[in-house]
Each structure stands twice: as structure tokens, then as C-alpha cells.
Amino acid sequence: MPNQYTLKALDxxxxxxxxxxxxxxxxxxxxxxxxxxSNSRVKISVGSRSVxxxxxVVDSQVIPEGHVGLSKSAIQRLxxxxxxxxxxGHADVVASLASxxxxxxxxxxxxxxxxxxxxxISDHLYSDIEIATFLSVCAGGRLNIDEIxxxxxxxxxxxxxxxxxxxxAVFDKHCIGGLPGNRTTPLVVSIVSAAGHLMPKTSSRAxxxxxxxxxxxxxxxxxNLELADIRRVVNETGACLTWGGAVNLSPADDVLIRIxxxxxxxxxxxxxxxxxxxxxxxxxxxxxxxxxxxxxAKVRSGSDAGRLASLFTQVGAACGLKVRCIxxxxxxxxxxxxxxxxxxxxxxxxxxxxxxxPVDLRDRALLLAGHVLDMAEHCGLEVAQQKAxxxxxxxxxxxxxxxxxESQGVFKSLPEAHYQHTENAVLGGTLRRxxxxxxxxxxxxxxxxxxxxxxxxxxxxxxxxxxxxxxxxTLYSESEGERDYALEYYRENTDLFVFD
Numbered sequence: 001m002p003n004q005y006t007l008k009a010l011d012x013x014x015x016x017x018x019x020x021x022x023x024x025x026x027x028x029x030x031x032x033x034x035x036x037x038s039n040s041r042v043k044i045s046v047g048s049r050s051v052x053x054x055x056x057v058v059d060s061q062v063i064p065e066g067h068v069g070l071s072k073s074a075i076q077r078l079x080x081x082x083x084x085x086x087x088x089g090h091a092d093v094v095a096s097l098a099s100x101x102x103x104x105x106x107x108x109x110x111x112x113x114x115x116x117x118x119x120x121i122s123d124h125l126y127s128d129i130e131i132a133t134f135l136s137v138c139a140g141g142r143l144n145i146d147e148i149x150x151x152x153x154x155x156x157x158x159x160x161x162x163x164x165x166x167x168x169a170v171f172d173k174h175c176i177g178g179l180p181g182n183r184t185t186p187l188v189v190s191i192v193s194a195a196g197h198l199m200p201k202t203s204s205r206a207x208x209x210x211x212x213x214x215x216x217x218x219x220x221x222x223x224n225l226e227l228a229d230i231r232r233v234v235n236e237t238g239a240c241l242t243w244g245g246a247v248n249l250s251p252a253d254d255v256l257i258r259i260x261x262x263x264x265x266x267x268x269x270x271x272x273x274x275x276x277x278x279x280x281x282x283x284x285x286x287x288x289x290x291x292x293x294x295x296x297a298k299v300r301s302g303s304d305a306g307r308l309a310s311l312f313t314q315v316g317a318a319c320g321l322k323v324r325c326i327x328x329x330x331x332x333x334x335x336x337x338x339x340x341x342x343x344x345x346x347x348x349x350x351x352x353x354x355x356x357x358p359v360d361l362r363d364r365a366l367l368l369a370g371h372v373l374d375m376a377e378h379c380g381l382e383v384a385q386q387k388a389x390x391x392x393x394x395x396x397x398x399x400x401x402x403x404x405x406e407s408q409g410v411f412k413s414l415p416e417a418h419y420q421h422t423e424n425a426v427l428g429g430t431l432r433r434x435x436x437x438x439x440x441x442x443x444x445x446x447x448x449x450x451x452x453x454x455x456x457x458x459x460x461x462x463x464x465x466x467x468x469x470x471x472x473x474t475l476y477s478e479s480e481g482e483r484d485y486a487l488e489y490y491r492e493n494t495d496l497f498v499f500d
Contacts, residue, residue: 003034003089003090004089005030006086006087007028007030007066007067007085007086008064008066008067008085008086009044009046009068009075009083009085010064010067010070011070012063014069014072015071015072016071016073017073017258018258019127019128020044020051020052020053020054020071020077020124021053021054021071021073021074022042022044022068022069022071022074022088023055023056023057023062023063023069023071024056024057024058024069025057025062025063025065025067026057026058026060028068030068030088031055031057034089034090037055037057038055038056039129040054041055041090042088042091043088044070044074044087044088045086045087045088045089046085046086046087049078050078051074051078052091052124053070053071068088077124091125094126094130096113096116096117096120097126099116100130100134103142104137108144108146109147109150110150111150111153111154113150114153114154115153115154118151118155118157118252119154119157119158121134121255122159122251122252131256132259132262132263135256135263135270136265139265141268141269142269143267145311145314145315148269148273148315151269151273152273152276152277152315153277153319155253155277156250156280156281156319158250159249159250160227160247160248160249161249161280161283162230162249162281162282164200164234164283168285169197169198169285169286169376170198170199170200170282170284170286171192171197171198171284171286171288172199172201172279172287172288173185173188173189173201173287173288173290173368173372174275174279174288175290175291175292176275176290176291176299176308177208177266177298178209178294178297178298178299178330178436179297179332179333179334179436180209180338180436180439180440181333181335181336181337181338181343181361182334183213183343183344183346183361184334184364185201185213185241186213186216186217186241186347186351186401187347187350187365187397188368188369189201189239189404190239190351190397190398190404191366191388191392192372193237193238193239193400193404194391194399195373195376195387195388195391196238197372197373198234198238198239199238199372200239200282200283201213201240201242201282202240202243202244202278202281203217203223203241203244204243204244204253204257205449206448206449207260207261208264208440209444209449210339210440210443210444210448210449210455211339211340211448211449211455213241214244216343216344218340218452219340219414220348220405220411220412220414221405221406221408221412222410223408224242224243225240225243225408227248229408233404233407236403237400237403237404239400241405241408242408244282250274250277250278253274256270256274257274266298268308268311272308272311272315275289275312276319276321276323279316279321280319280320280321284321285321286321286323286324287322287323287324288324288326288371288372289309289312289323289324289325289326290325290326290368291305291308292327292328293305293328293330294436295331295433296436296437297331299330302327305327309325326368328364328367331434331462332434332436332461333458334360334361334364335347335360336458337456337457337458338439338440338448338455338456338457339443339446339448339453339455339456340448340449340453340455341415341417341452341455341476342455342457342476344414345414346358350362350365351397351398351401352398353392353393353395360461362392367385369384369388371384373385373387373388414453415453417451417476417478418453418477418478419478419479420474420476421477421487422473422474422475423471423475423487423490424469424470424471424472425467425468425469425470425472425497427468428467428499429465429466429499430463430464430466430500431461431463431464431466431498431499433462433495434498435493435495435496438495441489442486442489442493442496443486445485445486445489446475446477446482446483446486447477447478447479451477451482453478454476454482456473456474457476458473459472459473460472460473460497475487
């Protein structure tokens with residue numbers, strides 16, 4: 001049995017996100033006896049609870065003698081609320097890392113390999129570096145169809161699952177992203193559930209975008225619901241709009257997304273597994289996948305979109321999920337707001353049928369809702385879209401949205417950002433191109449999605465005739481530094497808006 005030593009655990013207040021970190025003195029006798037150095041992996045135990053942590057070696061004056069400093073995530077997993085004696089020893093060998101190395105050298109992973117990797121990631125046995133390695137060797141089309149199926153199933157198996165007795169059909173939808181402002185999900189969920197169909201929607205936070213559905217909904221209501229609360233909300237309203245990471249549905253996905261965000265990486269196989277594992281775990285039987293295509297969208301060509309649609313359909317079928325994919329216009333942002341609060345303003349304007357509601361967001365949501373209703377009622381797309389329109393115009397979709405929001409918690413008032421800056425066109429002309437990726441980057445530099453009020457509001461669309469001095473956008477931020485950093489980026493990227 002490995003040697004174990006006792007030290008007093010100290011919460012030193014460092015947020016390392018989900019990675020557990022142990023801070024040990026450079027002259028710590030445990031470090032010297034066991035040869036622990038920076039990045040060593042150690043097992044820390046107290047009673048029946050334990051975590052595996054990465055070691056950071058610090059100067060002697062930082063940590064009191066006989067103590068070990070722990071990051072906030074380690075403190076939380078050990079459920080420590082005071083200075084407590086803990087046992088420290090070498091971490092057990094993580095056998096599944098051999099499968100990661102197998103993939104590094106170009107070999108395919110089988111079902112057992114993938115299940116072991118995802119189980120160990122879910123159990124927080126991997127360091128961030130090891131997770132980044134796994135994601136990197138799976139990106140760039142390096143997963144074959146079988147591996148994507150194994151990954152999807154492993155992510156479902158690693159967490160909890162929702163079941164909806166008495167319902168033969170449960171619906172969901174997802175957009176693969178790449179379009180700033182494309183916040184159609186709350187609209188579709190409201191319309192479809194107003195029509196009497198079950199749509200328990202668990203969404204992700206942003207990976208590479210300025211806002212995810214969960215980020216936007218969090219600016220309006222509580223999205224961190226426990227499983228029992230999700231069941232209650234769905235039983236009361238027929239739908240929900242929550243964050244999936246809060247309820248241990250496909251728990252590895254939340255860990256992987258955090259690393260993907262840091263890498264600015266969204267690999268094809270991982271994306272498919274991420275999306276479909278959450279659908280299966282949420283108890284869905286039918287899902288609609290929106291694949292926008294455009295020169296600066298996530299998917300650049302029709303052929304790539306067709307291939308992705310085929311993969312989604314095949315993997316879905318292997319997991320018992322009926323998938324319909326539609327390919328949509330991804331040439332420019334959708335709506336006017338980019339960032340959690342600004343996108344919330346747009347979706348509320350559409351639901352309330354306000355005169356200034358963005359038409360493109362409304363029309364896109366009606367198209368998607370029509371497809372879901374057609375899947376549910378087999379009535380044909382034209383009839384389904386007309387029904388979606390009637391539910392929106394009558395106000396029933398908005399009333400249903402309010403029922404969902406109030407069942408999840410209070411209906412919040414949207415905050416105003418502390419700093420605003422309006423940017424005007426220097427030259428005139430016809431707007432021919434908007435770079436989606438750079439526009440998303442601009443909103444992220446302003447603080448979105450971590451500062452909900454940060455982001456921007458667009459005043460131009462492709463094809464608009466713009467005169468010098470016309471307003472292009474207003475930038476919102478919570479600090480002067482973020483505002484100035486974002487504006488510096490904008491002025492260095494003169495091709496964000498292209499006129500002729």
C-alpha cells in the first residue's frame with residue numbers, strides 16, 4: 001500500500017475551475033519523502049471522501065508548516081468547512097490514459113476504451129493537460145463513426161438520465177453554433193410546448209461563443225435546477241429551459257466543454273457526442289439539429305454540412321434517437337443582440353410581438369418550431385409553420401414562456417451594462433460581409449458571457465446601404481478595461497465589416 005501522510009488542509013481561496021489543485025511548501029517533508037514536484041498527481045483523503053489533485057510547489061512563506069493549501073474545487077469535493085487533517089499519498093495509476101496514448105499514435109478506440117476514458121474524466125481523475133490531450137487527438141475528424149457512437153454512449157452512461165413515463169415522444173432541438181445572436185431555442189421550446197408537446201430542454205453554456213442558451217436564460221430566471229425540480233417544472237409546464245451541467249446529465253461534457261473553451265476548440269466528433277449525449281440523457285426521443293452554413297460560420301460549405309448531418313443521423317439512430325437535420329443560412333449574425341442580456345432582449349421582443357423585434361430571429365425560430373411540430377404531428381411543414389405562427393401571434397407562446405420562467409424561479413429584470421460605446425461607420429457603402437467569428441470575439445472581449453450584460457447590439461445587416469457616420473453597433477461592458485480591449489481589437493480588424 002502506498003505511503004500516506006497527514007497534513008492540515010487549508011482553503012487558500014484560489015478558483016481553479018473544476019481542476020483540484022494542492023499547494024505544497026517547497027520544504028514540505030511529504031514532498032521530499034515522496035518526490036512530489038509541480039504537476040505531480042496526489043490523492044487527498046478525509047474519511048470516505050477523496051480527490052486526485054495536481055501539485056503546485058510554493059515558497060515556504062505562502063503555506064504554514066504542516067499544511068497543504070487546496071483549491072476551491074478540492075475543498076468542495078472533500079466537503080471541508082474548516083482546517084482539517086487530510087491524508088496525502090501518490091495517486092493511483094489511471095489505466096485509461098493508455099487508451100489516450102493509443103489514440104495519440106493513430107489507433108482507433110473501442111467501446112471499452114472510450115467508456116474507461118469518460119468514466120475517469122467524470123470522476124475527475126484526469127488533469128486539465130490530460131483532458132486537453134484527449135480532446136486534441138479526437139479533433140480534426142480523427143474519430144470514426146463507431147468511435148463517435150462509443151463516445152456518445154459513454155457520456156450518457158457516466159451520468160444520470162431522465163425518463164418521462166406516459167410520453168412516447170419527447171422533443172429537443174439544437175443549433176451547432178457559429179452564429180452570434182442565434183438564440184432560437186427559448187422561442188422554439190415555448191412554441192412547441194404551447195402546442196402540447198413535451199420539450200424538456202437542458203442546454204449548455206457557451207463554448208466558443210459570447211452566449212449559450214443557458215447563459216441567456218440565466219439572465220432571466222434560475223437555470224441551475226436539480227433533477228427533482230426539472231421534473232416538477234416539466235410536469236407543470238410541459239417544458240424547461242435549464243443548464244444541463246447542474247444535474248449530472250452527461251457530466252463529462254461539462255468538464256470537456258471547459259477545456260474546449262480554453263483551447264477554442266470544438267471538434268466534430270466531440271461536438272456530436274456532446275449534443276446527442278445530452279439529448280439521450282434528458283430522455284428525448286426526437287431532436288432537430290440546425291446546421292448553419294456560411295463563410296465565417298462553424299460549417300463553411302454545403303458538402304461539410306451534409307456530411308455532418310449524416311453523422312448526426314447515424315449516431316442518433318445508434319443511440320435510439322430520431323434526428324432530423326436542416327441546413328440554414330449562416331452568412332451573418334441572427335437578431336441584433338450578442339451576449340446573454342442583449343440576446344434575452346431580442347427573444348423577449350419576438351415573444352411579445354413587439355414592432356422592433358428582429359424579423360430574422362422570429363422567422364428562423366418559426367422555421368425550426370415548424371420542423372419540430374411536423375416531427376410531432378406529421379402534418380407537413382407548411383401546416384406546422386402556420387400553427388407555429390398562430391401560437392406566436394396569439395400570445396400563447398409568450399404566456400407559455402412566462403409559465404416556464406416562473407416555474408423555474410423569479411422572472412428577473414435585465415440589467416444595464418455599466419459602460420456603453422457606440423461605433424459609427426467611417427466610410428459608406430453596401431454591407432457585403434460580416435465576419436461572424438470576429439464579431440463573436442469582439443463580444444467576448446467585452447466580457448460576454450461571464451459578464452451577462454456585456455456584448456453588443458448590431459444596427460446593420462448584409463445588403464444594407466450604410467452612410468459614413470451611421471451607427472454600426474453599441475458595445476456593452478462592465479469595465480473600462482474590457483471596453484478598451486474590445487475596441488482595440490475592433491480597430492485592428494478592419495475586415496469585420498466589409499463594404500463596397
